[in-house]
Amino acid sequence: MDDASAAAFIANMAAARIGVPGEWFQIAVADRSNGILVGDIGIGFDRNRPGIAEIGFSMAPAAQGRGLGREAVEGALALLFDATRIDIVEGITDARNVPSIRLLERVGMRIDRSRETLFKGEMCTEHVYSLTHGQWKYQVAQLASNHPRYGSRTRATTSTRIDGASRGASDCGE
Numbered sequence: 280m281d282d283a284s285a286a287a288f289i290a291n292m293a294a295a296r297i298g299v300p301g302e303w304f305q306i307a308v309a310d311r312s313n314g315i316l317v318g319d320i321g322i323g324f325d326r327n328r329p330g331i332a333e334i335g336f337s338m339a340p341a342a343q344g345r346g347l348g349r350e351a352v353e354g355a356l357a358l359l360f361d362a363t364r365i366d367i368v369e370g371i372t373d374a375r376n377v378p379s380i381r382l383l384e385r386v387g388m389r390i391d392r393s394r395e396t397l398f399k400g401e402m403c404t405e406h407v408y409s410l411t412h413g414q415w416k417y418q419v420a421q422l423a424s425n426h427p428r429y430g431s432r433t434r435a436t437t438s439t440r441i442d443g444a445s446r447g448a449s450d451c452g453e
Contacts, residue, residue, distance in 0.1 A: 298363045301326035308351040310342065317342035320355045330366040332359055336382070343378060352386050360415045367411050374404040383408040387418045 295304040301324065308318040318338035325331045334355060338348045359365045370388055372379040388408035396405050 297322075297358075298324055298365075300324050300329065306351075306355060308336075308338065308342075308347065310347060317347055318351065320351055322355060322359065324365075330364065331369060332363075332365045332367075333369045333371065334359075335370070336379075348382050349385050352382060356386060356410065356415060360412050365412065367409055370408040371405050372408070373398070374406050380406065380408075386410070387414060 292305050295302070297304060303321055303323040306320045306322070307316055308320060309315060310317050318336060321335040323333045323335075325333065334352065336348060336352055342348070356368060359368055368388075369391070370379075370383045372383065374380075374393065388410045391407045391409040393404055393406050395402060397403075398405075
């Protein structure tokens with residue numbers, strides 16, 4: 280993507296409205312310690328299934344394994360469940376993508392179904408993970424009750440992540 284295309288994409292995402300059926304928006308993921316862009320999260324709202332959103336993510340290889348993806352995805356889930364009327368968030372990943380599977384499971388998503396699909400000319404198995412609003416609320420309550428000090432910090436950092444989220448970024452790699 281050239282600079283002009285990237286600038287146009289960022290401007291488009293900055294003006295995007297969250298929750299429009301049939302549309303996607305992206306949130307940039309930056310390393311809190313240095314502000315460097317390390318990934319992005321894409322969120323789409325299903326036109327044919329109101330109340331369902333799909334989440335996808337990519338992280339630069341150097342940023343993987345440091346908890347940044349989990350923090351970012353949890354912030355996005357908090358945004359979806361706290362600020363929209365979404366009831367279910369789905370994450371779809373290739374069955375061979377072990378790091379993505381682990382991240383989806385770490386944030387509380389569970390495998391809902393698998394399906395065979397054609398991707399880039401190759402047949403593969405996709406796993407569809409899901410998390411309901413009720414499951415999310417239970418997880419947050421459990422974390423807060425089991426770790427009172429962490430629970431209070433979690434609420435503060437979640438609102439910081441949402442309010443301070445940098446919206447719109449080009450893809451950082453897969």
